[in-house]
Amino acid sequence: MLFKKMLRDLKHNKSQFITIFLMVFLAVFAFSGIHAYMDGMKFGSEEYYKKQNLQDLWVTKENFSKEDLEKVKELDNVNNAERLLRIKANVVNPEDYTNKTTGKELKEFVIECNFIESNDINQLYVQKGEKFDVNKSGLWFDEYLAENLGIKIGDEIELSYEGLTLKEKVVAIVEAPDHVYFMKDETAIFPTHTDYGFAYLSINELPEMFHVFPYMIVDVDDLSQLKEVKASIKENIDNVITVTDREDDISYSGFLREAEEGESYSGIFSGLFVFIAILSVVTTMNRFVKRERTQIGTLKALGIKKRKITWMYVNYGFFISVVAGVLGLFIGRYTLGSFFLNMELVYYEIPYLHTYLIPLVYEVAIGIVIVITLVTYLSCRKILKEKAAEAIRVEIPKVKISKFDITTKGIFKRASLSTKWNLRDVLRNRARTFMALVGIMGCTMLVVVALGMFDSLNEYMRWEFEVINHFDYRLNLSENYTDSQYEAIIEKYGEKTSQSVGVEFKNDDEIELNALTINDAKGLLQTTDHNKKPFEMKNDGIYITEKMSKLKNLKVGDTVEWRIVATDKWYKSKIAGLAKDPQNQQFYCTKDYFETLEETTYRPDSIYTNKDLSKIKEINGVNTIQSIGNIRSEMDNMLQMMFMVIYLLIGISIALGFVIIYNLGILSFTEKEYQFATLKVLGYKNKQIKKIFIKQNIWITIVAILLSFPVAFWVTDYIFANAIGDIYDFNAYIRPITYAISGLGSFIVSYLINKFLARKINKIDMVSSLKGNE
Template structure:
């Protein structure tokens, strides 16, 4: 009997229960979708690293030998160590200007590779194993012979297999690249014997596998003996993927909270109204012998089943749809052997939390009506004693119109419904503002970086072995701006960070700006440091920073003379005068503020030329995932606004049904009554939208702070975006309320005012 009653009640109040259901679906969908996406990437990457025994520590130095390896193996906590020789070479077989990073491997027990096609890699077999993505882009197959030019020597080997390496999940040539170009750059693995035959018997890298608990101790033990020592936390490929995962993890945790909060408030208002309207039915059930506990379970089950079904459906849709959409954007950037979706256990915990909160809210909303004895419950609940609010005691009250007085009193009598309306509109506005703000922030960063800070049209990358005199002559011919870019390690106190050093010869191709305006030139001594890097290191102007080029043992001390803003690529900048007090200036790139014709390309020194448009395209591609999430947020925010406002409109109409009928009897026109209903909801929408603006800014700030160490995005929301969000929220409210206000015409005054029997 109670089940049939529940079905009738749900159908009779279908709009309110549908709103709760959709809130549960959306909250679970967003949570499950975004968390499933980052969890899959983390899970697949961890499995990949474990299967291939990714190195725990990497050592970079010149002329490393077997003696170094034996000393490292003797350190407590080290499980194994092996050397390899790594060098870049030009691959000539494809006919294109391509480059391969060659790894000449001794053992292959650490950072092993996964074979996708052909033979499994072995250092005892002759041949070359090629990056699977590079091979696919250049149509290289197993069995093909390829020729690679290295330092004037040519190596010709047969392709034995196509592979994936855990060290190249994010495979870019250098810091000037943001998106992998698999057609132009890849990697290859070869037996160490091949490089030995060319007269080389040293290593450039040593890979260490260490006990998980001992990694930090081992790293500290060997750091002073070699040029560069890094672990997984600072290895570029691992760091890039981890930063992406952390961004999406933060997004997946914050937005479902808004939907869950509104679902809980919806349950509270709906069930409070339902139990009040069914007070006599509850008294009848108690009189018929139904225990209070059973009646309570009956009403509590409304929230339990709706939230359970909604949460389960949301999770099923979320983890099936959202990860696949986002993975299509991630696959060109990150290379993992598998993208099969992995479902985290905490997705189901989220459903349990939704059910628990909705059920608990339902319980507290219903138990009040069960406190009285049956005889008392069978009586109609007397109306609340009217209380004068603060405004009524002021002189302004009597000057206000009927609409104002009616709505103020109604708001004061129904505080929970009012709170829900405000929070619903607040959530809608905050989500919209955050979504539009993120879009504005991304567009502003791109525009500022490539139109205001970077004035060059082309960036020329020089060959590693290019003669410095030829470079200077070429620069004089094209009136360019020479720069030297190096990956460096920086230290201040206990804080260490990797970043980018830019040595600038001066010119108009790069503008350096800070809070005080444009820097006329870089300091003649010391360094300028990017704002983001200064915050990461905790360093202030006038203090000294230690830095060294990765691969160099020598540390330099330099005073921080200035700050500058840099959206992408955090680090330090130096003038050539300041740098040449420490080292010789060796430019490896040139910036030009004009287009370069093919006749102006000097093949003896030029490696590649990148246009500004290529940098902009790479920047946009890097943030495609964020843009997709922004689009999802806009869709969900609009849905949130429609559902909440429609639910509140129905609730308001149902609660005021008899009062509206009374007003009609007293001669009020439907248009006048409709204005009462619409005006109150517009008031609450305005309050919610205004309060949603600072909340939206807070959420946006939180999002931009999760973008990793390399990006420095200042939250930016254009006035037009605030206006669109604000107007959109008001329009949604107005349209929903106008739609519901038409019900005023359908009120049957006789049945509405009929005495309760």
């Protein structure tokens, strides 16, 4: 019988229960989807790295001998080591290949060839074809590039490198754990997999004279001993240039950074979705049970056991939240999660990446069900604690006159009755008002944050591409350019130059790796201060970026000891000032200061110009010609992924906001229905009552919107200032128009929903409403 009552109550209050369902569903859907994608990236890559045995250390030297290899293998905690030769070979006749996406023939086609002796570390993941065998000829070819260019097993590719030509057949289509995040060169911004890829070959494919191994990859068995292994490699192998771990590997750190960046902002969003939804649902369930007071009292008076009554009411919240939670978990994972993961997979080469739900996601879903069930249980128990005779009566609101003091004094004395009535209703129903405020505030805030992220990223783009990089073209000079080539270039394009060098610096007991840019490109490559304004560096020391200063605890006036990578000469430089850079945390200095240092020679690697180079394809001594416009559009492309996530977050925020406002409207209407019926009986017209109803909700909406603005700024700033990777340093920037659009949007949504709900006033049956209240 009670089950029948439950079903009928569900039917009778279907709008309310549908909104409860939607709120739980949307919150869990977003939480699950975003986590499934983010954690899928993180754990999927970890699983991949483990299975394919990604290198733990990357060691460089001019040429590792066999003896070096054996020595390293013998070191404590070293499992294995392999030598590697990596060269960039040009494909002969690139025009024979067509990019399947654009339909255009390639003008240039470069393959990074990795010559190896064995493949126990960084094991290739063979999608099609044979397993790597050092005794076999052929190319173990990049899967993404093969896909983009339509290259298949059996195709022959002719490669040329410094006069050497190799004709190799594709024997397998593979992915490699050290080529997950893989770009053409340091000038590329994100992976395109169009005219550049990788291949693995046996070292035996090269003539003996080319058997040079500048790289060694090392597998360490105890990662806690990484530091010791690094030190012992440096100690035991002569002329080692660098020993770096996974964190310094572009592929590993690039992918990890992408996963962690997304995790930070979407974690904040999905957490807020859950918080707002729980608050709304819990309040709604509590009010629902309170409304059922007389029925609970009646059931108790009839002698039905408390346990049975409680069980029935607990089931309302329990079943709805369980169904919504389970659906949210799985639909979120397999739609939202898969969608984003597949988008990421366009850029990142990683096989068997799948959505992944960490226990936290299940715990949150279960937590939501428990909280809702518990609140329903406590609300019901509170009523059941009363005597049946009391519980069958409508609860008389316990109102303290002091609560309404504000409405009987000062300007409120002159306020209209509807204003007073609404104000007191707000004060009387503080929990409902609070929930409404938090719900609307939360959703508006989420929209402001999401749009604010657009603004902040656009501001970052302006700062990076209009202030710092104040040039049209950058010429990346070839490593081996001659003086005469250089003279010819600067004569034609001007002498605005820079050089970037890798440096090691001492920080406490650690030696850390970083970069130093020697800037002699005044006006074109600018250094900016805290307010993003360009300033001229002086010649009295080195400058560091603000974020690096914080992270490394280095202050202006401190002395830093540093050296250029692969050199022995250590310098002591005073930190002359701080610069602020949105995406590079490093050292800077002027050419003049650099040249005051002993044993240094300024040899530019980049030239900046504002001349039009759009029609120039090649310049002697120049490796690549980069247009700032192209870099910016590549950057825009890279941000598209983030923008997609933001669009979706905005969508969910709006949907959740919509449901919350609708739910509040129903709640507020149901609780005031008998009062509206009284007004109707007195002769108030529907229009007048609608005005009273809408007034309160509009007030709450306006206050919530205004409160949401500072919180939104704080959250956006937190995301950019603290939550994204250490290499970035930019703050929130939200345009006034963003606040205006978000606020107006929330207001319009709230107004329209309330207008829609106000139509219920037309349908109030005075007789039934007043009788119901009796």
